[in-house]
Amino acid sequence: MKITRIETFLVPPRWLFCRIETDEGIVGWGEPVVEGRAEVVRAAVDVLAEYLIGQDPLRVQDHWQVLSKGGFYRSGPILSSAVAGIDQALWDIAGKAYGAPVYALLGGALRDEVRVYAWVGGDEPAGLADEIAAQVEAGFTAVKMNAAARTSPIPTPAETAAVVERVAVAREILGPDRDVAVDMHGRFGPAAARRVLQAIEPLHPLFVEEPLLPEQGQLLAALVGATSVPIATGERLYGRAEFLPALHA
Template identity: 35%
Template structure:
């Protein structure tokens, strides 16, 4: 079997793009992958076109060797654009190999260790009474783990950290009182805080209020997270932006975090994800995958989650309380994972078990999407 074509498709679904990739072979078997680098699809598509130059004619079954060649084939190894491209290709190659062998992708990863994949949902806000009511609705529907909504004060262009943490801490305390001690509660600050702000936020709440704090500060400097670790006792969920096992290395080896927010569409695909999972298992760090966009990512991550022992919850943006249902467009994607209550059942179909209406995708014209550019009240730039 030989690779005959690699086709990147920036695809508008819901309110932004998904970059999906199709790899075709001379035996008529094809596979689908997805990149997770939202908002920079043209850069990733360009990298895929470079890789295509030497992948055409190669054996798609040699997934590990092709991964190494893609990663090492340029002097400047790695980086988020390149590993996002490698991720999409790697996932598509797993899809091809599963179909060729007549087995689901999880069999290629060591076999299934669980029959369904628990998820966590996210309240859509705003922070306050409505957030608590949404959380109660999620509990009634079967969710036992969820993220609450940090206060943002309604302006989609302004984020003032100190103002947010004061109100958010108050409502996190009220949420824990209202929802009880058994539900797992976390919050995602999306890299928007400093070490001092994140510490202040946690110290405003009684110990045990939150079960995890996701991405409170930027992750370029592990030492900053180590400093924060000394100041607070809330478990950290970190890693959705990491683009290789090497970026995970200091966090795992120094016992900085407790949950790996790995993104199979950014870290280097399933090949790299399994390496991070094994390393994490040795340090008792659980996998808590990032999964904010397309159903190809969801399908690949479900297979990954089925095959690893150290797993907690998979992010889902398809809960009834969220406005992200458009990202799983059934007019484009068929056979995609569908929530069964608060879990995804693991597909036994060959490959990923998902198909794409390629003709619909081809008819689209590219539309740019840009993440919000947030400012503080003084006009300075802050993270989205």
């Protein structure tokens, strides 16, 4: 089996999908996209496609190694996302070729169910209570919200208090048997992040996501040591080496 064609499809408002065809009629789909950079990732897929045309699609790991490490410059959001979308499409082809779900090819199922949360925004406090209540009514046991919208480089006491107030609203509606997670999106500096974490700690967030920017990974361990709130990160990390500081934390 050989790869004969690779296409990409831009889908408004910000999505990009990749379709890989083979000479045996098996087609695979993937999603190579970075939010706000779909057209740039599309160009990267076009460049990588030059290597893949004519190749055996079932050599999935081999192609991942070549596409990820075969050039002088590696990783980064654009290249990594382009490779990831292609990788998804190749695994899709492999699953169809072998007549098995991809999770079986990757070692088998791990669990039969998984807990999920609902996203409720939170940039603006107006309507937050109603959004959370609606998700509770829908049966969700956890929600995730933004800590804040744009903040000052050094947040004022009022801005910090506003974060606490929003999380407190969520906690009041959710009660002690449900959870709220808070996404900081790296919008706070290291000192401000520590201050906010300490302020919301009594409200028992399930976790706080990305309290620091991804390039501040060397500061993560100190932040983890300053709070009992679980820290989630990694959304904007693209290679194994970039995860090392987070793992050390």
